[in-house]
Amino acid sequence: MSDLDQFRQETRTWLEENCPPTMRTPMRSEKDATWGGRNPEYAHPDQKLWLDRMAERGWTVPDWPTQYGGGGLTPGETKILREELARIRARNPLNSFGISMLGPALLKYATEEQKLEHLPKIARGEIRWCQGYSEPNAGSDLAGLQTSAEDAGDHFIVNGQKVWTSYADKADWIFCLVRTDKSSKQGGISFVLFDMASEGVSIKPILLISGNSPFCETFFDNVKVPKANLVGELNKGWDVAKYLLGHEREMISGMGLGAGSDPLLDAARKGADPLLRAQIALFQVRSQAFKAMSERFIDELKAGHAHPAQPSMMKYYGTELNKTRHELLMAAGGSDALEWESERSHGGAAARTWLRTKANSIEGGTSEIQLNIIAKRILDLPS
Amino acid sequence: MPLYHTDDQSLLRDTARDFVAEHAPVSHLRSLRDANDTTGFSRDLWREFATLGFTGILIPEAQGGLGLGHVEAGIVLEEIGRNLSPSPFLTTAIAAVEALKGTAQADRWFPGILAGKAVAALAIDEGRKHNARITLKAERAGNGYRLTGSKQFVHHGHAADLLLVAAQTDAGTALFAVPASATGLTADPERLADSSIAARLTFDGVQVDADAVIGEGDAALTRLLAAARTGASAELVGVGGATLDMTIGYLKQRKQFGAVIGSFQALQHRAAHLYSELEVARAAVLKAQQLLDTGENAAQAVALAKAMTGLATTLAVQEGIQMHGGIGMTDEYDLGFYMKRARVLAELFGDTNFHADALAQAAGY
Numbered sequence: 001m002s003d004l005d006q007f008r009q010e011t012r013t014w015l016e017e018n019c020p021p022t023m024r025t026p027m028r029s030e031k032d033a034t035w036g037g038r039n040p041e042y043a044h045p046d047q048k049l050w051l052d053r054m055a056e057r058g059w060t061v062p063d064w065p066t067q068y069g070g071g072g073l074t075p076g077e078t079k080i081l082r083e084e085l086a087r088i089r090a091r092n093p094l095n096s097f098g099i100s101m102l103g104p105a106l107l108k109y110a111t112e113e114q115k116l117e118h119l120p121k122i123a124r125g126e127i128r129w130c131q132g133y134s135e136p137n138a139g140s141d142l143a144g145l146q147t148s149a150e151d152a153g154d155h156f157i158v159n160g161q162k163v164w165t166s167y168a169d170k171a172d173w174i175f176c177l178v179r180t181d182k183s184s185k186q187g188g189i190s191f192v193l194f195d196m197a198s199e200g201v202s203i204k205p206i207l208l209i210s211g212n213s214p215f216c217e218t219f220f221d222n223v224k225v226p227k228a229n230l231v232g233e234l235n236k237g238w239d240v241a242k243y244l245l246g247h248e249r250e251m252i253s254g255m256g257l258g259a260g261s262d263p264l265l266d267a268a269r270k271g272a273d274p275l276l277r278a279q280i281a282l283f284q285v286r287s288q289a290f291k292a293m294s295e296r297f298i299d300e301l302k303a304g305h306a307h308p309a310q311p312s313m314m315k316y317y318g319t320e321l322n323k324t325r326h327e328l329l330m331a332a333g334g335s336d337a338l339e340w341e342s343e344r345s346h347g348g349a350a351a352r353t354w355l356r357t358k359a360n361s362i363e364g365g366t367s368e369i370q371l372n373i374i375a376k377r378i379l380d381l382p383s
Numbered sequence: 384m385p386l387y388h389t390d391d392q393s394l395l396r397d398t399a400r401d402f403v404a405e406h407a408p409v410s411h412l413r414s415l416r417d418a419n420d421t422t423g424f425s426r427d428l429w430r431e432f433a434t435l436g437f438t439g440i441l442i443p444e445a446q447g448g449l450g451l452g453h454v455e456a457g458i459v460l461e462e463i464g465r466n467l468s469p470s471p472f473l474t475t476a477i478a479a480v481e482a483l484k485g486t487a488q489a490d491r492w493f494p495g496i497l498a499g500k501a502v503a504a505l506a507i508d509e510g511r512k513h514n515a516r517i518t519l520k521a522e523r524a525g526n527g528y529r530l531t532g533s534k535q536f537v538h539h540g541h542a543a544d545l546l547l548v549a550a551q552t553d554a555g556t557a558l559f560a561v562p563a564s565a566t567g568l569t570a571d572p573e574r575l576a577d578s579s580i581a582a583r584l585t586f587d588g589v590q591v592d593a594d595a596v597i598g599e600g601d602a603a604l605t606r607l608l609a610a611a612r613t614g615a616s617a618e619l620v621g622v623g624g625a626t627l628d629m630t631i632g633y634l635k636q637r638k639q640f641g642a643v644i645g646s647f648q649a650l651q652h653r654a655a656h657l658y659s660e661l662e663v664a665r666a667a668v669l670k671a672q673q674l675l676d677t678g679e680n681a682a683q684a685v686a687l688a689k690a691m692t693g694l695a696t697t698l699a700v701q702e703g704i705q706m707h708g709g710i711g712m713t714d715e716y717d718l719g720f721y722m723k724r725a726r727v728l729a730e731l732f733g734d735t736n737f738h739a740d741a742l743a744q745a746a747g748y
Contacts, residue, residue: 269748271748278739281742282694284743285735288667289667289687293663293666295670296386313659313662372648375654378658379658380631382643
């Protein structure tokens, strides 16, 4: 038996013993997701158990180095772990912007001290992070951001406003783009980290069409940020920001994959009219092919073969798929899927998720921005 | 197994790319068409394929072949697709070899295939759409069978030495290896839109020996079709990829309104979307090839590959012509050949709808 076969056997056995049966059932709504943080919310106590067991092994971030709370697994082992988790339809033990976005940027750009300070807490789900990128006048043109950080000796004074800050009201810390030089657009941006409990931070959730408020307006009024919390060099934050965006796009593209048992297939099996069945069948072709594409992308990424702009393609394709998936789910669900509050509908989960997905092709860079990036950086078309 | 080509496979791609582009570029297809060639491919080129070992790509080393797999076969097919090279490679070296492998007929046919002499054709379809229902009758007669019925869409059917025929016996479906010289067999070659030639075959009580049966039940036909569909998918990736490359090249060179048209966002977005569809299709094909090679259940991956490449390459040729404008409509320009080949390949061994339906049934709806 090869080492990898043995690893698969051991992993399978461990998961069999340690993944609670409740954590192998499909999530009914967003409330079932585990986010950790200083004030964690668990809809079921097994969520905490599952998180702690996985974190103990470093398997919330299987391919991070062990000194930062990771599992230290090779790409081959990480792939096997992922396959084995999918095989038993295990829920994600920890949803985290720290894992999917900030962590990779810290691994690349942070000082050793910063890594040791922040990464293990991310891995264990102790600190929940939010992302301070977009501003009222800096959306697709992100580098036009105006939130300022003024030099005040050993710290910065941050003033300004962010918008569409996902879960800012639930986050403990923020990774934030700030302007440290007004004379250069991209070259005047820095990347800083600070505690959301700092004096001068205020948050206002935004009520969305889904009736939920996953996004917030976030205001900074003379917030003191120690200079030790600058990641990368001063005025070089745009490099960190772009690197992180690549990972954000990767994460969002994952939405194109769906998760666990496919509710669309379940709906189709209950019976759909021939035209809807055909639409679902053709959708499934793209969706399944995208699954293969994701596997290929991750394999290429780990081997260092992936084109640096490939996450844009994944983000574009995955989010457009996800929007279509939820249109089809609504069509298949008929009037059942329209219920907004009933227990039967888990509080309108289908309809609210359908509405939520409309942001997929906007957040993290719109589909049009991704297409621009593909055209220029991969296809080498001129400006 | 990682879902990308190994170093050896990349090397093979370079070899295949250079060879096919040099010996069988689109101008080769054009000259065959303009000469009103009636074979449908060049026998000289087929022998050249043999010299490189390509005709034996799937034949086990013990039997004189390269002993490689579907990933490698697909690498060659992609280049054939990129150059629209007319060749019996897919029907002979991929599908027929896969079906003959391990049967008593292998010894009879493999040497000719390895030498670049023997050509095989696949007699599967009976109606205008690919269909799982086989009605060509194989009745017990003497110490063998008598075949009666008709087939269509048989590429190289009039020029082949060997026909692999799907037939219905008392016991169910069976696959027959029928020499083209058999009495009672007539082939009517028809030129198709893409200048390839496919035959309509009539079996009028064609007598074959019992050992002509190379597989009984659905398994043999399924194996042949899995190889053929995956191969056609790889060829479609080549057709779509070359179309994208031509189109991008044109966008960078053609000027209107004082600027290269590739600087216009309306066209950039179309090109970027097309690129995305083709990349996704390419991943689906590689997945199917790898599963075939590792011997895992590849049925769904194969259906997916054929369905997805049908979608992506159909889009590629349509967008290719639209973004080229009028020049793309001219016979002088190569793009039209790509559109025609894409249509034929999309139809071959089941189109996107056929395979999407098969996937839906497999998923229980």
